[in-house]
Amino acid sequence: MKVTDHIKNAKGKTLFSFEVIPPVKGKSIQELYDNIDPLMEFDPPFIDVTTSREEYIYIEKGNLLERKMTRMRPGTIGICASISHKYNVDTVPHVLCGGFTKEETEYLLVDCHYLGIENVMALRGDAMKDEKYFVPAKGGHCYASELVRQIADLNQGHYLNQSIESHNVAEICIGVAGYPEKHLEAPSLQSDLKRLKEKIDAGAHYVVTQMFFDNEPFFKFVEAARALGITVPIIPGIKPIAVKRHLQLLPQVFRIDLPQNLIDAVDACKDNAAVRQVGIEWAIQQSKELKAAGVPVLHYYSMGKSDNIKAIAEGVF
Ligand code: FAD
DSSP states (O other): OOHHHHHHHHTTOOEEEEEEOOOOTTOOTHHHHHHHGGGGGGOOSEEEEOOOOOEEEEEEETTEEEEEEESOOOOHHHHHHHHHHHHOOEEEEEEESTTOOHHHHHHHHHHHHHHTOOEEEEEOOOOOTTOSSOOOOTTSOSSHHHHHHHHHHHHTTOOSSTTSOOOOOOOOEEEEEEOTTOOTTOSOHHHHHHHHHHHHHHTOOEEEEEEOSOHHHHHHHHHHHHHTTOOSOEEEEEOOOOSTTHHHHHHHHHOOOOOHHHHHHHHTOSSHHHHHHHHHHHHHHHHHHHHHTTOSEEEEEOTTOOHHHHHHHHHHO
């Protein structure tokens, strides 16, 4: 079922969902199941599965730089299919512009259609570690809005090769990313919101936000989006702080602000077990306020660990 239909059917009740990361190349999918199992009691109508591009690191070898692949996490579509099969739950593969030609994307979407996957998150992807700016694949898309348009076209039965006579309509429900504290490359929140509107106008059906730790910017973001004519569901993304290192890492990687009282509470912790508890408590309070405000779904970034998400869900649902 489509994410938007799950939201409609919930009739105002806030749903629980979460995102998982595929195992690194060569690891077993069982590891993933072990993390999903404890969360199924909260009845997620859908589970997101992220996609990663090939990433390389360069190692000096004599006078040469040797390119080595790192952090490859293949199998997003296969993992979606096996999660749906095992748990009887809808899955949402993340589909990236970066690293893929339009033709490869089309094949991937056709696979989704054949596998009964009815939703995708359409994303641009980040610049690679050795790139200053995002560089699209040759023959690929530059922005998520272009990818959304391709999926929307396919939903109308328009394949890239127009000579194919096609009436096989996919009807994929399309999610896109939103940034309550603006995307790191955007000159301003307002211009970023206009870009978000372009994604909706291109055919996106719902928005999932970047993580945030202060609900106020999220509420303002929703208000500004509505003022711009964005009427689709906006789903907040929540990530609990789990280790002290997150205080530096999260603002640096995701360009988000951490509230001073959260920083102080984490700083005062003697060890990471205490940090984890602070992170859980913070996410519970955040989630309760968002739920009271009537958000359609609370979507959690599990980052491969479900124990803290379970603790939060127990406090909220
Ligand atoms: P876009 O919407 O294309 O926007 C990118 C930037 O370009 C923004 O600054 C925007 O304002 C600007 N822009 C857009 N259109 C134009 C235009 N026409 N002209 C000029 N500027 C423009 N990354 C992964 O690699 N894998 C994942 O699985 C993944 N999952 C994610 C899930 C969520 C919920 C979120 C919020 C992010 C996720 N990301 C993932 C990260 C995402 O790929 C990055 O944040 C990326 O840098 C931007 O992606 P986007 O789809 O928002 O891009």
